Amino acid sequence: MTARTSWPLWSTTAELIVVDPAELAAARDLAGATLAEVEDACSRHRDDAELRAVEGRDLVDELVSPVLARLLADAIDAARCTDGLVDPTLGDRLEAHGFTGAPGVRSAVVHRATWRDVTLREGRLTAPAGVRFDLGATGKASAADLLAERLRDDPRIHHGVLVSLGGDLRAAGTGPGGGWQIDVRDGAGEPGQQVRLHDGGALATSSTLHRRRLLGEHEVHHILDPRHLGPAPDTWRTVSCAGTTCAAANTASTAAIVLGEDAPDWLERRGVPARLVAADRRVLTTSSWPTPLPAEVRHG
Structure with a gap:
């Protein structure tokens, strides 16, 4: 039986799920200290x-x-x-x-x-002088990786842990039998799918649905295209990518938002397991995206 805890973090939600409930308190303490450093x-x-x-x-x-x-x-x-x-x-x-x-x-x-x-x-x-950094495209995912690695190496933690920072996921240690069951969905009403995340794996999602504001007469999202320094196109509602690290997965998902219509070919050429939800809610996946869990596993 797993155990979990969640708490508000950086305008989103952090969550830990542990295989052994007896390790939850230690995992939460380590998470608090690590994320405070970040x-x-x-x-x-x-x-x-x-x-x-x-x-x-x-x-x-x-x-x-x-x-x-x-x-x-x-x-x-x-x-x-x-x-x-x-x-x-x-x-x-x-x-x-x-x-x-x-x-x-x-x-x-x-x-x-x-x-x-x-x-x-x-x-x-x-x-150079005047540079202004923004780590929004990778910072949360990097923090998930850092925390997962510290949990894996902590002598108090002997079983698997799943870290979620605003939906950026990284598994550490040996998870439950069959892997972690993940619901890939950016909120209620959005197209969803359940897949398995195996030991040490990562999954990250980039979205144009949140952090939107008016710019002149037009509503825009926060992901910028460095090629013209304006908001990327609204081609995709969300892009979810799997990888060996959360930072790598989030790098691919953010680049896909920026690329717009060119994203599926770019992801496929790089062998990135990816799921893209278009503006009209059509769902596309690359050939390496995990097979959805069957209904008896999802609901059993």
Whole structure:
């Protein structure tokens, strides 16, 4: 019998599910400590976050904490492996569109850097003056990976754990027989499907349904296309991708939103298991997407 706990986190919900109920308290304690470190490192809502202080330098050349280094490394890797379709230096543009900073504030900024201008070597971050980071495309997924790895290595945890941060999932240790049963669905009323997530696996979803606001006369979502610095097309309601890490899965799902109609071919060429829900609610999957669980398993 599994046990679970959930709590509000970063305008979403965090959840832990453990195979052994006796390990739930220890897992929750470790989760609280780990996620507090992540928030201290890069929260976009805290002026005292480490990343905000780093950005305040005229020229960034800073040895950063191990947690921030991990988060930044994942973000830079995401940019590298997508050739910039996912770019962690779009913080200024998100602020200009009203998705960060104080409510109602628009910053008159010019995007002065890209991921190619940023380096991270042995924990030392180098970036040009004026760069504004936003780790929204990878930060939550990286945090799920970090927490899952710490749970796996913690001597108090001997059985499997499933981490969910706002629906970004990472399994650690040996899960229940047959794997974790996952409902892939972005809220009530959306097309859904249940699949298995096996030991060590990850699943992440990017969505255009949330964090929307008016920009002029048009409603837009928060995922930007780095190629033109505006919102990506509304081709897909959601894109869910599986991977060996949550950061890799979320990198692929975010890139797919940015690519619009080109996403299915891009994902297929890279062998990414993916499920895409179109604006008209049609569901497409790549050839490697897991087979849905049969009804007797879903409801039995």
